[in-house]
Amino acid sequence: MRVRPVSIGKDFLHECPRYAEMMQMLIAKGWVANHNLACIPFDYRYPPGETDFAEDLKKLIISQFALSQGRKVTIACHSQGCLLAYQFLRTQDPVWVARHIGLFYSLAGQFSGCSDCLRWAFQQEWSWDSHDKVASPSDMTWVGELALGLQSSIFGEAILYRWGQTSYRARDAQTLLREAGALAIAEATNRYALEKQTWFQKGARDHQPLPVPTRVVFGTGLLTTAGFDFAREKVPVSSCKDPQCQGLYSQKNPELIQTTGDQGDSAWMNRAPRMWLKHPDCEMKEFAGISHMEIFKNATVLNHLSKTIQETASGIDVCLQNSAPASRGSSMQ
Template identity: 25%
Template sequence: MALVRPLLVVAALLALPLGSRAGNLHPVVLVPGYGSNQLEATLTAAYEPSAPACGAGADQQGWFQLWPNQTAMRDASQAPCFADQMSLVYDAGADDYRNAHGVATRVPFFGSTRALIGWDQLVRQLEGMGYRDGETLLAAPYDFRYAVAPPGHPSAVGDRYFRDLGRLIQESRLSQGRPAIVVAHSFGCALTYQFLLSRPLPWRRRYVKHVVLLGSALGGFAAGMDALSSGMDYGLPGVTRPAMLRLARSQQSALWRLPTPLVFGDRPLAVTGSATYTARNVSGFLKAIGFPEGVRPYETRVLPMWEALPAPMVPVTSVIGVGVKTPETYVFWTDGLEGKAEVVYGDGDGDINL
């Protein structure tokens, strides 16, 4: 669900028992959706570009904005560079994801709403209610290419984000004297939900007043399968199909988009002339699209986290979108998953299924 009506969030917040004076406000922590985070990168001498132009002066240019990438959006010749630098690598030996060699990344402005893309209207509304950036109004951006993993599996970037998010919420409670309201959007909802489950119940009840989930997809959505079969171009011109597939399939977070058996059951998600794929045989789907290396991380790092949806045991307000054509099933009029699919639509917000 796009953040085109931030007043919905404000309405949800106003429905909570907030005071009318700035001194009575509970701190608000904003957890953005997938594309609403900024990402900076720097290249070292170890970087091996796929094209000479991508590595020119790489170890001397310092930090630059990797996302959103205005240079690549204007210049199609930069698309290969973007794909190189944005893609992750799954290290099967270490059982974790990392950046490509020679690429270092960071998420700027953690704690401040300066970090957010597309949240300006909501921030202004909250500031009009008395909230102040960095004090009672905080933001928890993240590297959206990563996620977390279940116990027993390393997740260096995701675990660090959870520590930072926990510290931010805890410090807001200590500095303002009131537990925080956490407002999350899209992929940020899935991260927030898993974050809450990872914290002891006494901690949740002490530091979290309320959680507002906007367009959450706890358990995936049908379009998540299309992203892995067709690839992602991030709206950039001139991205080749191999680069689009690499961008999608290398990201840990892309596997979190896949529909889970608990939520989708036996609903047909992708249909060919010889097979029907549901959430119960996603592993077969991954093999069929030529992505067998995605099976292990999907089965060991994703499925165990979404086998159940226990209540987080804190008050939750969920805002969902309805009445918009939303992909529900992808039909391929061949025996395989090649070519362009015919899309069967259902209800939802355009991305997230109802």
């Protein structure tokens, strides 16, 4: 699918206005916007690999690599953008990746399906209302997000949804979608679920590290919505093929199922890379009390990014030098 961004790597502020403050903070550290500091926008209505994002990112890397006369590029990403960058790194020639990319730096990256996002499939569009406890700038057109499914390797046995007396875990996502009448999303999820993708299995199942130095940073210790608790207001309609049939659509404010995280992603999602990092105790860094939307403009975090770039640019990966391999459990809690 050809999705046409406004531009790619030419006008940072126009392409990625959400990260304007981060851009200014990096400029203060010596980067030059639209020269050695570029941004690539993405369209999350489609799953990873189904747009030209990877091709566009590769072209941008090649141009930056040439512009810097062979200096390796750092890929820094945030939230859903990290899943697209991760898919890119998993599907490219590892020799090419190691030659052109010096560091992969994830800021509150998403490396799984989004558990609370599943609600979009059978709820009314969320709003921009800052006083609404379940408000979101996203809506049900984000089929690409919903099609990722939920992964038991990441969410384990955690209860993510309830509907009356019935509980649903990650492995029950298809069941919930079908019972809720969200058949179109169920079909999309069944077709593209991350756990069915070879590139995703390299990390989640085979525990293969990426061929470049990697850092995964995120906030912790904040109450985070993992899913929702819906009331059973009517007898289920077996012939229902639309979310409005079963009564979920009319429940604007279901009870929240909460856990710890960064107020955007749960700790289960944030810690998912532990399964494939070489030295997760070193390569992952948690910042207490920093939220999902604050982490990319936090001075301490950006200092860590800058320091790590300097280290890897000089050929030093302190996590390889100082760390012994750690156990790669899913670290769920």
